[in-house]
Amino acid sequence: MTKAELRKEWEARVATFVASGQSTTAWCAAHNLKPHQLRYWLRKLNPKGTPTATPSQWVSLELNDISPNEDRNGLVVRVGQAVIEVQSGFNPELLKEVVQTLTEL
Known part of the structure; x- marks a missing residue:
């Protein structure tokens, strides 16, 4: 060839x-x-460095009020169909690696 x-x-x-x-x-x-x-x-x-991927799109986020009885120390992260519950004291580097891996799937 x-x-x-x-x-x-x-x-x-x-x-x-x-x-x-x-x-x-x-x-x-x-x-x-x-x-x-x-x-x-x-x-x-693409030698000029022009992005080849489609530009990022913003998504709307709906926030609901949290009742006083709910735990305010944690959060839920959704990446595609995956749901990650993050509690206080989590390892930020581990979360970053997990989110990157899920994004690539």
Whole structure:
């Protein structure tokens, strides 16, 4: 395969990836590719540093009043379908790693 053919093939793959809205890990698993290959071509085909992913979107958050009997020391974090209950004294680094892992799924 020539360099031009390889580049054209990866341009098509990158376009498909961007349009999918999936994470790098999920998309690569579905297409039998290694994530580092996709990241390499994302950088190579986008040298200006222009973001290739869709911009972040804000979501509305509804806050409910907490009754005096409820525990105010904890919180609930939702990432996709996963729900994490965080109590006071939690390990922030562990929470960060868990949220990053869930985001990539």
